[in-house]
Amino acid sequence: MAAEEAKLSTAEVLRETRTYGKFRCHNPSCMGRLEPKAGDKTVRCPGCGMEFRVHWIRPDFPRIRGPVWETNRKLAEEALKKMEDK
C-alpha cells in the first residue's frame, strides 16, 4: 500500500489539465476556449457567433451565466431554417 500511496492516481495526474480564467463555448459543436477580460459582462465566441453573459465566481474565475437571449434565438432559428431547407 505504501508504494501505491506515493504514486499519483489518474485523477491526480489529470489535475494538471485544469485551466482557470477560461471557459469553453457552450455550443457543443464548437466548444472553443473563451477567455473574457477581467470584469467583462458578455463574451462572443469567434468560432460560432454564440454570445454569452459572464458571471465571475472569483476575479480570476469566470463562468457562463447564460446566453444573450436575442443572439441565441437568432442563431437557433437560422440553424432550424438551414435544416428545413435541406
Add this chain to the structure above:
Amino acid sequence: MALNRKIAYIDLTTGEITTAPIPIDLRRKFLGGRGLDAYLLLNHTRKGCDPLGPDNRLLISGGLLTATCASATARTHVMAKSPLTGLLGSTNMGGFFAPELAWAGFHHLVIRGKAKEPVYLFVNDGKIEIRSAKKLWGKTTTETQWAIRDELGDDEVKSLVIGPAGENLVRFANVMTGIKNSGGRTGMGCVMGSKNLKAVAARGTMDIAIAHPVEALEYNKRFIEQITSSKVNQTQGTLGTPFIWGATNSWGGLRTRNFQYNQLEYADDVEPERLDEIAEETCGPHHMAGCFGCQVHCRAKYRIPSGPYAGRYDEGPEYTSQGAFASEPGCTNAVTVLTGNHLVDQYGVDNLEIGSIISWAMELYELGIIDKKQTDGLDLRFGNDEALLEMVHRICQRKGWLGDTLADGGVQASEKIGKNSFDFLIQVKGMSNLHSDERATPGLALNIATASRGSDHLRSRPAIDLYHLPEPVLRKIYGSPVAYDGPLSSEHTEYIGKPWQVFWQENCYMAVDCLGICKYHTVFLGATHPNFEDWPKVIFHNTGLEFTPQQIWEVAERANMVERLFNLREGLSRTDLKKGDMLNHRYFDEPTRRGAPGVVGRFIDREKFKKMVDEFYKFKGLDSEGVPKAETLKRLGLENEPTKQI
C-alpha cells in the same frame, strides 16, 4: 470499527427485532450501502410482492465508509420494491443520518410488516425501540424531526421521516432528513407510509475504530485537496447544483414544457446567480451549507422573499426544483421556484416527479385531453404559477380528481385519463427523468434508458462527455481499472463509444453508492475527481480491508447485476415502454427546436440507439433481450442467487 456495524431485522407487524453481524464475505462481495441492500432486497422479497403490502422490505443503510475518516460519507440509502414503477425502488440522500446510524451500531436496517398504528423507530447505541407516532402523524417533515427531538430530549437525534405525502400514499413520496435532504425517486416515502412508519430516529455514541488512523487522516488531506481544487466543486460551493441547470439551459439540454422545447428562454430570474443573490440577501454572505464530512458545501440556505410563504426558511433549491417549478411548467419567477421547493420539502414529495407530472398534465390540458372538469376549474396552462403551486397541494393531499389521479404516478394516471395521454408522458420504467433533454446527446439517452431505477441521471450518466475532453484524457479515465481499447468519444452527438462510457459510469456510480460517498466526489461532474484507483487506499486506511481497483469494479458490476436480476424478476423486458430499457417516441420523432446551433434539430436515431443498447448489453454480459448469460452470473458469483446468506 466500521466492519463491526450490524444489520437489524425489524418486523412492524409482530414487533420482533433481531440483529446480526454482516459476514465478511458479503462485505467483500457487496461492500455495503446500495450494493448490499440490492442483495438483501432480492433475497428477502418474493416475485410479484405488493409494494404497499407488509411483505415488501424497506432497507435503510449507510455505506462501508460511513462515519469513518473518509471524506463526504454522508449518504443514506433506502431501497424497496417501488410503488411507482413496480420495479427496483432506490434512493440516496445526503445530510447526517447515516453517520448517526453507524454510531448507533448499525449499517443496515431491514424492515418488514405493517404497524397497527403510526410508529417510529429509535435506534440508540445498539438498541432499537418501536415507539408510537400517533402524535407525529399529519406533521410536515421538519415538524416531525423537531417533535422527535423534543420527545427524546436530545437535539442531536437525526431522523429519516415522511411528510403528509408519504402518509397519503403518494406513489412518489420522499424519505427526508434535515430541511431538504431528500430521498426522492421511486416513492420510498410511500413504502414507509404503507407500513405506518412515520420515522426512523438515530442517536449514537459508539466509536468507530479506524484501522490506520494516522494514514487515513494523511491520505484524506490529499483527497480533500483534490476535491476542493476542482473548478466544478468551487462552482458548486458558490452556486450549488443550480449551476448545472444554468449551464444545461445555456446550451439547450433542458426539458421545457414537457419536452416541447429544450430551453427556457429569458430565464434570468431563475438562474443560479439570481437565486444566489436571494440567498445572500435573506441569509447573509455565508449561506452555503454542507453535509457530514463534506468540503464542497453545495446547499444554499434561503428565506422566501415574498408571496404567501414570505419569510419561510428552506435550503436549496436544487437543479430539480428549478426544473420542476421553472423550465417544465414554463415559469420564470424565482419566488415560484423557492416556494415550490419549500412545499415539496415540507410535504416530503419528489420535486422531480411532481414537476414532470404537472407539466405533463399541463400539456394534456392545452391539447384538450383533459379539461376544467378534470382540473376542478383550474386553468392548468403552461406558465400559470398559481395553478402549478395549487397542484402541488392537491397531489400531496390527494385532493380533487386530478390531484388524486396524478398522486398515483404517470403510468397509472395515463390509464385513468385514457385517450392518447400516455404518448406525452416522458418516462422510462414508469419514472420521469431529470428535467433534461437528451435528444442531442445519445450517450445520455442510453444512460436514462438503461438505468436500473427508471429514467435517471444518477446511475450511469457520462456527464463529463459534455466537456469535450481530449481523447488521451478519456483513455486515462475510461481505460482503467479494466483494460479497454475500443472507441471512445466526447462528441456530444456521437453514438460510437458511448455504450462503454455508460457501462464504466454505471460501475463508478455503484461503487460510491456502496461506499457511502457523495457522487460529487467522483467522476460524475469532474474528470479529475477520485475514482477506482483512489478508493482502495481510503478503504484500507479506514477499515483494513484490501481491495484492488479491479476488485472494486467487480463488486460494482456484481451489485448492478443483482439490481438487474430484481428488475427482470419483476417484469423488465427490453422494449416495454412501461417496464423496459426504452425511450418515449418523442426522443426519436420530434427534433429539438432551441438552444445552441449544435443542438438544434437533433433527435435520437432509432437504429443507432438499438445498436448502442446491444453493445451495452454485451459489456454487461447480457443476451440480446437483456437477460444475464449463465457465464456472466458464474463470473460474478451470482449463479446461485438468491442464496439467503443473511
